[in-house]
Amino acid sequence: MKTATMQAPSRTIRIALIGNPNTGKSTIFNNLTGLRQKTGNYPGVTVSRKIGTMKIGDVSAELIDLPGAYSLSAHSPDERVVIDVLNGRFKEIGKPNYVLFVADAANLRRNLFLASQVATLKIPMVLILNQWDAVAPSGQQIDLNLLKGRLNIPVIPAIGTKDKGSTEIKKAVESLMEEPKFLPEIRWPESMHLALDHLNASLAIEDKDFLSDSETHRLLFDTHSAEIQRLKVSPEEATKEVSTARGFLRKDGMNPLVAEAMLHYRHIDGLIGGVVLKDAKLAHGATESIDRLLLHRGWGLAAFIAMMYVVFQAVYSWAGPVMDVIEMGKVWTQNMTGPALDGTPMLQSLILDGVLEGVGAFLVFLPQILILFAFISFLEDSGYMARAAFIMDKLFSWCGLNGKSFVPLLSSYACAIPGIMATRTIEDPKSRLATIFVSPFMSCSARLPVYILCIGAFIEPVYGPWWAGFTLFMMHFVGLAIAVPTAWVVTRFILKTKSQPFVMELPKYRTPRLKDVGFRMWEAGWEFVKKAGTIIFFITIIIWATLYFPRTDDQSDELLATFVAEKVAQKIRSEAEIMSALENPDSELSHELNLLLGSNQINQSYMGRLGKVVQPIFAPAGFDWRISIGVLASYPAREVIISTLGIIYSLGGDVDEEAGSLRDALKNSEWQEGELKGMPIYTVPVVIGLMVFFALCSQCGATTSIIIKEAGLKWAVWSFVYMTTLAWLGAVLCYQIGTRFF
Amino acid sequence: MENLLSLKLGQLARVKDIRTENHIDQRILSLGIGKDVQLKVCKIAPLGDPIAVEVDGAQIVLRKSEAEGILVEPV
Numbered sequence: 001m002k003t004a005t006m007q008a009p010s011r012t013i014r015i016a017l018i019g020n021p022n023t024g025k026s027t028i029f030n031n032l033t034g035l036r037q038k039t040g041n042y043p044g045v046t047v048s049r050k051i052g053t054m055k056i057g058d059v060s061a062e063l064i065d066l067p068g069a070y071s072l073s074a075h076s077p078d079e080r081v082v083i084d085v086l087n088g089r090f091k092e093i094g095k096p097n098y099v100l101f102v103a104d105a106a107n108l109r110r111n112l113f114l115a116s117q118v119a120t121l122k123i124p125m126v127l128i129l130n131q132w133d134a135v136a137p138s139g140q141q142i143d144l145n146l147l148k149g150r151l152n153i154p155v156i157p158a159i160g161t162k163d164k165g166s167t168e169i170k171k172a173v174e175s176l177m178e179e180p181k182f183l184p185e186i187r188w189p190e191s192m193h194l195a196l197d198h199l200n201a202s203l204a205i206e207d208k209d210f211l212s213d214s215e216t217h218r219l220l221f222d223t224h225s226a227e228i229q230r231l232k233v234s235p236e237e238a239t240k241e242v243s244t245a246r247g248f249l250r251k252d253g254m255n256p257l258v259a260e261a262m263l264h265y266r267h268i269d270g271l272i273g274g275v276v277l278k279d280a281k282l283a284h285g286a287t288e289s290i291d292r293l294l295l296h297r298g299w300g301l302a303a304f305i306a307m308m309y310v311v312f313q314a315v316y317s318w319a320g321p322v323m324d325v326i327e328m329g330k331v332w333t334q335n336m337t338g339p340a341l342d343g344t345p346m347l348q349s350l351i352l353d354g355v356l357e358g359v360g361a362f363l364v365f366l367p368q369i370l371i372l373f374a375f376i377s378f379l380e381d382s383g384y385m386a387r388a389a390f391i392m393d394k395l396f397s398w399c400g401l402n403g404k405s406f407v408p409l410l411s412s413y414a415c416a417i418p419g420i421m422a423t424r425t426i427e428d429p430k431s432r433l434a435t436i437f438v439s440p441f442m443s444c445s446a447r448l449p450v451y452i453l454c455i456g457a458f459i460e461p462v463y464g465p466w467w468a469g470f471t472l473f474m475m476h477f478v479g480l481a482i483a484v485p486t487a488w489v490v491t492r493f494i495l496k497t498k499s500q501p502f503v504m505e506l507p508k509y510r511t512p513r514l515k516d517v518g519f520r521m522w523e524a525g526w527e528f529v530k531k532a533g534t535i536i537f538f539i540t541i542i543i544w545a546t547l548y549f550p551r552t553d554d555q556s557d558e559l560l561a562t563f564v565a566e567k568v569a570q571k572i573r574s575e576a577e578i579m580s581a582l583e584n585p586d587s588e589l590s591h592e593l594n595l596l597l598g599s600n601q602i603n604q605s606y607m608g609r610l611g612k613v614v615q616p617i618f619a620p621a622g623f624d625w626r627i628s629i630g631v632l633a634s635y636p637a638r639e640v641i642i643s644t645l646g647i648i649y650s651l652g653g654d655v656d657e658e659a660g661s662l663r664d665a666l667k668n669s670e671w672q673e674g675e676l677k678g679m680p681i682y683t684v685p686v687v688i689g690l691m692v693f694f695a696l697c698s699q700c701g702a703t704t705s706i707i708i709k710e711a712g713l714k715w716a717v718w719s720f721v722y723m724t725t726l727a728w729l730g731a732v733l734c735y736q737i738g739t740r741f742f
Numbered sequence: 743m744e745n746l747l748s749l750k751l752g753q754l755a756r757v758k759d760i761r762t763e764n765h766i767d768q769r770i771l772s773l774g775i776g777k778d779v780q781l782k783v784c785k786i787a788p789l790g791d792p793i794a795v796e797v798d799g800a801q802i803v804l805r806k807s808e809a810e811g812i813l814v815e816p817v
C-alpha cells in the first residue's frame with residue numbers, strides 16, 4: 001500500500017478506449033477528459049486517434065480515444081489505427097498500460113469477441129457496459145454479479161450520455177494499478193499451440209526478436225495480414241511458414257479462416273452462459289416502427305427525398321429575419337464609425353467599404369450555417385444517417401462506390417474536410433480514393449452564401465419562394481449528379497476496382513441530445529465567424545487595396561466638368577441649379593456623380609485592370625469583370641466571392657448605404673460598355689451559371705491540402721484541374737443554352 | 743441447402759455454413775454471424791438491395807451478393 005502511494009505522483013499512465021463502433025467511446029472520453037470529441041449515432045464517427053488527459057487519484061493519465069473496430073484483423077485504415085496503438089507502434093504514444101473496453105451492453109456477446117481478442121495482448125482491462133439504459137427496453141436482463149464473477153476484471157455499467165459511471169471507471173483503473181487483472185484466457189486446443197510455436201520459431205518481427213501473441217494470431221488467421229510486411233523474412237517465405245502452421249489446424253479438423261472466431265465465441269459463450277436473459281417478445285421497440293415507415297418500399301424513398309427537401313427549404317426560408325438583423329447591425333456600425341473617420345478618407349474607406357462591407361456581407365450568412373448544422377446533427381444523432389446509407393447503397397454500388405461512401409459524402413455536404421477524413425472507414429483503398437475524389441463535389445456549407453445571395457436576388461423575386469427553395473435543393477443536387485458518373489469512370493477505367501462488399505451495422509434510433517445538437521451548431525458557427533476574422537478579413541483588405549489604388553482623384557475635376565456640361569446640354573436645368581443641387585450630398589444629382597466617380601475609380605484600379613484582362617476567359621459564361629475577379633479571388637476559399645463583390649460594389653458607390661445590401665447592388669448592376677450596354681448583368685442564365693460554377697469548382701485550399709494528405713499530390717492536382725474545367729464548362733453551358741430560351 | 747435470400751422477411755433460421763470470399767467471411771464472423779447462430783432477414787432496402795439481418799438483437803446490413811453465400815436452415 002505504502003509503496004503504491006509513494007511512486008504514484010511521478011507516474012503517467014496511458015489508457016486506450018477500445019470497442020466496437022458506435023458503443024459510446026467518444027462520449028465516455030468526453031466525460032472523462034472534459035474535451036469535446038465529435039460523437040454521433042452511426043458506426044465510424046471517430047476515424048483517428050485523439051489524446052486527452054485526466055486525473056486518477058493523483059496519477060495523471062493519458063486517455064486515447066480510438067476508432068471503433070469489430071475485430072483486430074483490420075480491414076480499413078481506421079481499424080488499423082487500433083491495432084497499431086495497442087501494439088505501441090506509434091512512437092509518440094507508446095503501448096497503453098490499461099484498456100477501457102467499451103461494450104454495448106445490449107449486445108454483449110458480439111462485443112466481447114473483440115474484448116477476447118484484445119485480451120491476447122495481456123493489457124489489464126476494465127469492461128464498461130455502456131448504454132446500460134438500453135438493456136431493459138431491448139428485452140434483456142443482465143446478471144451483473146454473475147458476470148463480474150465470471151470475467152475476473154472490473155465490470156462497470158455506464159450511461160455515457162448521462163455521465164453515469166465515470167467515477168466508478170476511475171476507481172476501477174485505480175484498482176488495476178494496484179493489482180492488474182485480465183480476462184480469463186482462452187484454452188486453446190493443442191493444434192493451436194503447435195501452430196503458434198511453429199510461427200514463433202520460424203518468424204520474427206523486424207525490430208524485435210520475437211512475435212507477440214497477438215501478432216502471431218494475426219499472421220495465422222488473417223488472409224491479408226499487414227503483419228507479413230513487418231517481418232524479417234520476405235513475404236513469400238513468411239507465407240510458406242504460415243501455411244505450414246495452418247496445416248496443424250487443418251489436421252485438427254478446423255478451417256483456419258474461421259477457427260479464430262469459432263474459438264473465441266466458444267470461449268465467450270462459456271463465460272456469459274446464463275448471464276443474459278432474453279424476452280423476445282419485448283425486443284421490438286420504437287426503432288422497428290419507425291423503420292417500417294422510413295425504410296418502406298414505396299414511402300422510404302419518398303421520405304428520404306422529402307426530408308432532404310425540407311432541410312434545404314428550411315435553410316433558405318427560416319433565416320430571413322436574423323439576416324436582416326445582422327445587416328442592420330452592419331449598417332449601424334458603418335453609420336457610427338463613418339463620421340469619426342471623416343478626417344482620414346483612406347482609413348474611412350478601408351474600414352467602411354473594405355472591412356465592414358466585406359466581412360459584413362459574409363457574416364450575414366451565419367444563420368443559414370447554424371440551421372444547416374442543426375439538421376445535419378439531428379440526422380446524425382437520430383440514427384437516420386445509417387439508414388440513408390442503407391437506402392442509397394444500390395445507387396452507389398452502381399457507380400463502384402458503396403454505402404460506406406455515403407457517410408463521407410453526406411458529411412461533405414457540411415464540409416469536405418471531415419468528409420474526406422471519414423473515408424478512412426472504407427476498407428478498399430481504391431473505393432476510398434474514388435470517394436475522396438468525388439467528395440469535394442458535394443455542395444458544402446461554404447457554397448451556401450453564394451446560392452442564397454443569387455437566389456434571394458434573382459430567383460425569389462421573380463418566381464416566388466417555392467422555386468427559390470427548389471433551386472437551392474437542385475443546387476445541392478448538381479454536384480451529386482456529376483459525382484456519380486465521375487465515380488463510375490474512376491472506378492471502372494482508372495482504378496479498375498472490383499465491386500466492394502458492404503457490411504454495416506444499423507444503429508437504433510435515439511432522441512438526439514439538445515446539448516450535442518447545440519454544440520455542433522456552436523462549433524460550426526464559431527468556425528464560420530473565425531473565418532470571417534481570418535481569411536476573409538485578410539483577403540478583404542487585399543481586395544480593397546487593389547481597388548482603392550491607384551487613386552484617380554486628380555481626374556475628378558475633369559469628370560465633374562463633363563458631368564455638368566452633359567447635364568446642361570440636356571437643357572432640363574440651368575448650370576446654377578445643377579451646381580446648387582450638387583452642394584447637397586443627398587440630392588439625386590450628387591448620387592449620380594458619386595456613382596460616376598466611383599466607377600471611374602474602380603475601373604482604373606489595379607483590380608479593375610486585372611479584371612478586364614481575365615474577363616474574356618469568363619465572357620462565354622456571361623460574367624462581367626467584377627464576377628470574374630470575384631471568382632478568381634475565391635480560389636483560396638469560395639466564400640470570398642461574397643466579400644469581394646461587397647467591396648467592389650461599395651467602392652463603386654453602388655451599395656445604397658440605407659438599404660445596405662449587396663443583393664440590391666447586384667440587381668441594379670448593368671453592363672457599362674460593349675453591345676450589352678445598359679442591360680442588366682445578372683440575368684437568370686448568368687446567375688444559374690454562376691451558381692453551377694461554384695457548385696462544381698475546386699475553390700478551397702484546405703480541401704486541396706487534405707486530399708494531398710489522404711490521397712497524394714497527384715490526386716489533388718487531378719481533382720483541381722477536373723473540377724475547375726467542369727465548373728467553367730457548366731457555367732458556359734448554362735449561359736449559352738439559357739440565353740437562347742430566356 | 744438454402745441461402746439467406748430464400749428466407750421470407752422475418753423468418754427465423756440457423757446458419758449452417760458461410761461460403762463467401764475469404765476476407766468477407768472474417769468480417770461477417772466478427773459481426774457475430776457464425777455457424778449455428780440464429781438470425782432472420784429483418785429489412786430490405788427500398789431499392790431491393792441491400793438487406794439487413796438481425797443477429798442477437800443487432801442489425802447488420804449486407805448486400806444480396808454476400809447474403810447468397812450464407813447458407814441457412816429455417817427453424
Ligand SMILES: Nc1nc2c(ncn2[C@@H]2O[C@H](COP(=O)(O)OP(=O)(O)OP(=O)(O)O)[C@@H](O)[C@H]2O)c(=O)[nH]1
Pocket residue numbers: 019020021022023024025026027028038039040041042043044045046047066067068069130131132133134158159160161162381510
Ligand atoms: N442511450 C444511450 N446512448 C448513448 C450512450 N452513450 C453514448 N450514446 C450515444 O451513442 C452514440 C454513439 O456514441 P459515440 O460516443 O459517438 O460512440 P463511439 O464509440 O465513439 O463511436 P465511433 O467513433 O463511431 O466508433 C451517440 O449518439 C451517443 O449519444 C448511453 O449510455 N446510452
Ligand SMILES: [Mg+2]
Pocket residue numbers: 025026027038039045046066067068
Ligand atoms: Mg468515437
